[in-house]
Amino acid sequence: xxxxxxxxxxxxxxxxxxxxxxxxxxxxxxxxxxxxxxxxxxxxxxxxxxxxxxxxxxxxxxxxxxxxxxxxxxxxxxxxxxxxxxxxxxxxxxxxxxxxxxxxxxxxxxxxxxxxxxxxxxxxxxxxxxxxxxxxxxxxxxxxxxxxxxxxxxxxxxxxxxxxxxxxxxxxxxxxxxxxxxxxxxxxxxxxxxxxxxxxxxxxxxxxxxxxxxxxx
Numbered sequence: 001x002x003x004x005x006x007x008x009x010x011x012x013x014x015x016x017x018x019x020x021x022x023x024x025x026x027x028x029x030x031x032x033x034x035x036x037x038x039x040x041x042x043x044x045x046x047x048x049x050x051x052x053x054x055x056x057x058x059x060x061x062x063x064x065x066x067x068x069x070x071x072x073x074x075x076x077x078x079x080x081x082x083x084x085x086x087x088x089x090x091x092x093x094x095x096x097x098x099x100x101x102x103x104x105x106x107x108x109x110x111x112x113x114x115x116x117x118x119x120x121x122x123x124x125x126x127x128x129x130x131x132x133x134x135x136x137x138x139x140x141x142x143x144x145x146x147x148x149x150x151x152x153x154x155x156x157x158x159x160x161x162x163x164x165x166x167x168x169x170x171x172x173x174x175x176x177x178x179x180x181x182x183x184x185x186x187x188x189x190x191x192x193x194x195x196x197x198x199x200x201x202x203x204x205x206x207x208x209x210x211x212x213x214x215x216x217x
Contacts, residue, residue, distance in 0.1 A: 015107045015191030020198040028210050029186035029202040030074055033110060036188070037072075040103045052100040053079065055090040063090065069099075070127060076182040077112060078119060080127060084175050085144035091116050097181055107191030114184040124177035129169075136170035137161045187215070 026032055040048040049069040054062055065087060071078040077099060081088055091097060099112040128136065141157040148154060161170075183204065190198040197217035202210045 014193055015197070016193060017107050017191070019192050020188060020190040020200060022200070022212070022214070025188070025200050025212065027212065029183065029188075030072075032188060033072070033186065036103075036106075036108055036110065037101075040101075040106060040108075043103075043105055045103050045105050048103065050101075051079075052098075052102075053087060054098040054100070055087050056094045056096070057090055058093065063087070069101075070178070076114070076180040078178050078180045080124070080176070080178045082139070082142070082144035082173075082176050083118075084146075087145075091179060099181060109187075109189040111187040111189070112181065112183045112185070114182045116179050116181045119178035119180050121177065125172050127178060128172035128176070133170060136172075137165065139176045140170070140173050192217070 037048065047068070050066050051069055052064050053067045054064040057063055063086065067079045067081065067087075069077055070080055083089075083092070095116045096114070097116050099110075101108075101110040103109075128139075131139075137158060140161050141154060185204070186202045188198075188200045188202075192198055195217060199215040199217060200212060201215050202212050204210055
């Protein structure tokens with residue numbers, strides 16, 4: 001018996017919160033990012049620091065996954081991963097990426113494009129030392145993105161590492177660390193009624209500073 005496909009074309013919602021005007025948008029993007037991020041935390045948005053990270057494969061095919069923002073300042077946005085994972089290999093080969101934050105409760109998105117570089121080893125060491133012990137051990141146990149024959153193999157590695165480092169600190173694996181994306185463009189999106197959304201795009205100037213312009217929704 002053939003199953004009927006459920007229609008999802010009707011799924012939508014109207015955005016009724018206040019919009020984003022040039023009057024309330026600063027001349028540079030970081031203060032607005034910081035304001036929106038703090039408001040997402042205050043609103044108790046689940047995983048407010050979760051962001052989609054898009055990279056390019058060897059065949060110039062896009063690949064996206066969700067990672068966690070672990071720091072930001074005027075220099076860029078920092079996240080951590082296994083350097084030998086798919087995203088790590090792609091970033092080392094083509095050091096450009098796109099980040100996307102989406103906070104549906106606030107009807108907001110932020111898209112950030114730019115060049116990526118590895119953070120200094122000392123910075124990765126400092127962050128790794130703050131991670132829960134289980135997360136430290138799993139960074140050693142997992143050959144991220146590689147084929148795994150059985151779940152049990154991963155759990156066996158984890159148990160061996162627990163024994164190996166019992167009673168002592170867990171060092172950072174040399175294949176694990178941070179990346180920083182330095183923004184070249186930052187777009188702020190705010191949902192508005194009738195799909196007439198607000199979109200403000202910041203572009204970094206070649207000699208410093210930023211331009212700001214409004215995009216049609």
